[in-house]
Amino acid sequence: MTNSQTVTDPTTAHVLSVDAMGGDKGPATVVAGLAVFLRRQPEASALLHGPESELKPLLSKHKIADRVTIHDARDVVKMTDKPSNALRQGKGTSMWSAIEAVRGDNAAVCVSCGNTGALMAMSMLRLRKAEGVNRPAIACLWPSRNPSGFNVMLDAGADIRADQDDLLTYALMGASYARNGLDIAYPRIGLLNVGTEEHKGRAELKVAHELIGNAAERGDFNYVGFVEGGDLPSDKVDVIVTDGFTGNVALKTGEGTANLISELLRGALMKTPLSMLAALLARGSLRRLGKRIDPRRVNGGVFLGLNHTVIKSHGSADETGVAAALDLAYQLARNGFSDKLAARVASAASLAQDAHQEGDAGTSDTNTG
Amino acid sequence: MTNSQTVTDPTTAHVLSVDAMGGDKGPATVVAGLAVFLRRQPEASALLHGPESELKPLLSKHKIADRVTIHDARDVVKMTDKPSNALRQGKGTSMWSAIEAVRGDNAAVCVSCGNTGALMAMSMLRLRKAEGVNRPAIACLWPSRNPSGFNVMLDAGADIRADQDDLLTYALMGASYARNGLDIAYPRIGLLNVGTEEHKGRAELKVAHELIGNAAERGDFNYVGFVEGGDLPSDKVDVIVTDGFTGNVALKTGEGTANLISELLRGALMKTPLSMLAALLARGSLRRLGKRIDPRRVNGGVFLGLNHTVIKSHGSADETGVAAALDLAYQLARNGFSDKLAARVASAASLAQDAHQEGDAGTSDTNTG
Structure with missing residues (x-):
């Protein structure tokens, strides 16, 4: 099975895009979780989105400044924001910036602890639904x-x-x-x-x-x-x-x-x-x-059916929870999951209609999706 | 608030109608549960539905024959029976007989451990939906x-x-x-x-x-x-x-x-x-x-919205579970629940439309339903 939709740059397969803001416990917890994750995964690196002035000292404290690139974003989507408001006023937020990084293929998977409704709405708007998907x-x-x-x-x-x-x-x-x-x-x-x-x-x-x-x-x-x-x-x-x-x-x-x-x-x-x-x-x-x-071990709701993968970590996640969400993101990133999923879904309609060719498919090729 | 629908004969408020058959553990468990219940409730009595030849020795064994009247019914609704089949061939079953007893006001509440779908279908057919109820x-x-x-x-x-x-x-x-x-x-x-x-x-x-x-x-x-x-x-x-x-x-x-x-x-x-x-x-x-x-302590799904009350006990209930379902049935029976519920629901439509009279209702009259 060929995959016509492979777009992920192999050099970004080890880069995660992380929204530092919006979690209940603030950016210190997100950075602490990121530090735990980076210690476990020596090849990984991250783009971190939020106010640079706040994030810089946190990275130094955890000694991970060399593996993390800060994308300065001053605004924050609050837990109480309605998705529609977040969309309208979202452009300067860390959440928006985190999504843009995967949209521009600068990172493989996006992770945020923020407002679920806003994250879904913003992801839908910027990343768009994958071909063949009606509802993510x-x-x-x-x-x-x-x-x-x-x-x-x-x-x-x-x-x-x-x-x-x-x-x-x-x-x-x-x-x-x-x-x-x-x-x-x-x-x-x-x-x-x-x-x-x-x-x-x-x-x-x-x-x-x-x-x-x-x-x-x-x-x-x-x-x-x-x-x-x-x-x-x-x-x-x-x-x-x-x-x-x-x-x-x-x-x-x-x-x-x-x-x-x-x-x-x-x-x-x-x-x-x-x-x-x-x-x-x-x-x-x-x-x-x-x-x-x-629940911290199973942290991470994965948004499926968009053109890139976004993971929603629990708003109340502590550093263990954040690290768990990043582990999951990294596993999916290294597997090139976004592209495999897109290929699967794009061919789904033809699969369902095309029952005659069923015999040709052969056994499971676990590398294709 | 007057209750125009009171039909329960006060002399049957202490009588339960019990389907002896259809539970996973057979009539011995139902009779054992009934014995536990009757020891707790000296004023209660029961109509027991099933094959007389099987039930008689069980009642003697538990020494409750004087407080239980057997209604001989030879057929049994099986757990695997489809509701439609149970309805067609149900007339000679213990479940049908148990429902008929409350329909004829010979008992206040019906209890069965049998097939849920069949029990609901049969109850709908024989007891009919209460006035104002679309879906029980x-x-x-x-x-x-x-x-x-x-x-x-x-x-x-x-x-x-x-x-x-x-x-x-x-x-x-x-x-x-x-x-x-x-x-x-x-x-x-x-x-x-x-x-x-x-x-x-x-x-x-x-x-x-x-x-x-x-x-x-x-x-x-x-x-x-x-x-x-x-x-x-x-x-x-x-x-x-x-x-x-x-x-x-x-x-x-x-x-x-x-x-x-x-x-x-x-x-x-x-x-x-x-x-x-x-x-x-x-x-x-x-x-x-x-x-x-x-779960045995909370045993008893109550069918609401019919002209009488039917309680579905877990199919796998043991004697403790059966006794719990009978306790619940007895509580509802003594409170005249079926009639109170009917009165509540029958007046619901007018209640909802009749917002102007809202002020007249006064405080809660806990005896009316």
Whole structure:
């Protein structure tokens, strides 16, 4: 399979574009996370967007000034800004500057902790939707029983609607992301529904069920059919496809449930002297468990379906969280993910219609998307 | 406020109609759960539906034969039966018989562990929708930080669609259920969305937002506005309203997340000798925690919007779970819930349109629904 859309300059495959501003904890945390990441990845470098006067001393403090180029941007998109306002007044912001750097191919992937709505709106405006994509999606990682520890779910909330064709696009994009982000050569895709029986669910889901099933062979993924909410953390699927409304509710419900349980667990272990002693003894084990389901380890919602890749880190991410988002960005950057995804999606329409040539596709070529 | 629809015979307010068949564990578990319930409630009695030859020895074994009347029904709706088949061939089944008993006012509330789809279809056919209800809903209980320990969420999956008027009806029904099932005189209602800002979400949600807000005062509830998935276990709301597709995915996502965490916790505590000792020391505390989030304690999806109340117990419920569903049924039966709900919903349309009389309603009369 040839890739006619390869545009990423190989010299920028190790460069990330990082918005220093907009996170809840400020630029000091972003720079600290960047320092952690750069220590782990000696070949990587970064473009850092924000007020130079603020960023310069932070870089010196962490001794990473030689590997980071500051792009001076004085304005900041605030968490409370409406996307429409951010677009209108956004030109001087660090977020805008961070997106422009990937648009101009000066960096491979853009990372921001800022306002999600504004980041999506600005990315749509400047990077444009990839050919064949009607609605971009946000893919998130979900703690699971799989060997990698994670499943991919999309759309986590880029758009509140998705029709049958969008859901097919999500399946293709999710498969490509699982290959390049999680190293799963032949991902298993499931379509989220209220039951696994074929007659269940809304009309568009039944059509999408057909479309995704038909696209599986040439899309180099395995379609496992309908899955339910309880399968999000399961090991019978790698990628779960749903509309952004349902995905957003599911994501926040999962987080909310996990928070409630941790809170109750902490309360239970602090209740009696015996249980406090127990908590002390089990400290190591519980810390490992906490790490396993730590949201900071899965930090990074990836915007899929644009002409470049943008990663949204949690607004409340600490330096561990920021470093995790940068790790993910770097993995995708080195794999040339943006171009592979674009090639996958651009050929999706012809794939779906062109069922006759299905036999020619051969086995999975994991290097093409 | 007068209640023109009171039809429940006061002599049957202590009688439950129980489908003995259709649960995964068979009638022995249902009868064992019934025995637990009857020991707790000396004034209660039950009509038990299933094959007399099987049920009679079970009742004797638990010494509850004098408080239970068997309605002989030889056929059983299987978990794998399609609702349409169950309807066609259902007449001789224990499920049908259990529903008929509340239809004929021989019992106040019907409880079944059987096939959810068949139970809903049969209940719709025989009990009919209450006046003013377009789509009935299933209300479930959700472990929460509230003093009662639970929030109500509906629809948990009776219908995959819900328009703005349905969502208003769900709000009214959910408020009435919270009053009668959880003893919350003035419930706080939230509408599930992808964000709490007014401009977010689908068009029908924005309209429902207005409708529910307008109905709050005369409906004797407090409307808190949009809530997110993370608020399902929160203490800022008592009842969460959503369509059955989203509700079903959220419910199963919450259960799946809780299961994953318990599994990982168990694994973590069995990992090292120290952690095993810790688990032993904390046994009591962990058991209390387990009880707090035990799905058997919250057993019972309540079908709302029919002319009588039907409770769906988990198919896999053990005797503790069955007894919990019967407790809930009995609470609703004694409160005359079916009639109160019918009165609430029947007057809903006029309530919504009749904004001028809003001032007359006075303060909450917790006895009317």
